[in-house]
Amino acid sequence: MAGRRPNRPLLWSATARLAGAAPHGPVQTVPVPEPKPGETLEVENGILGRTTLLRQARAARQAIEKRRPDRIETPRAV
Numbered sequence: 001m002a003g004r005r006p007n008r009p010l011l012w013s014a015t016a017r018l019a020g021a022a023p024h025g026p027v028q029t030v031p032v033p034e035p036k037p038g039e040t041l042e043v044e045n046g047i048l049g050r051t052t053l054l055r056q057a058r059a060a061r062q063a064i065e066k067r068r069p070d071r072i073e074t075p076r077a078v
Helices: 013-020 050-067
Strands: 004-006 040-044
Touching (some): 040 050
């Protein structure tokens, strides 16, 4: 099917390594909504899984605004 790709699970080991390398102080991991297993992500406006990405970005923004951290670190995509 053109424009459709199966959702592939991501590896989060980089997040665990990042938390282990964090400077002294509290570290908090905030989950965001994930696609359901087997969910097929659609290409929308040229972006694979646009609706899912927007949902995740909004959840992340809400978490940031609620917690107001001094800094945010994210794992580098591999």
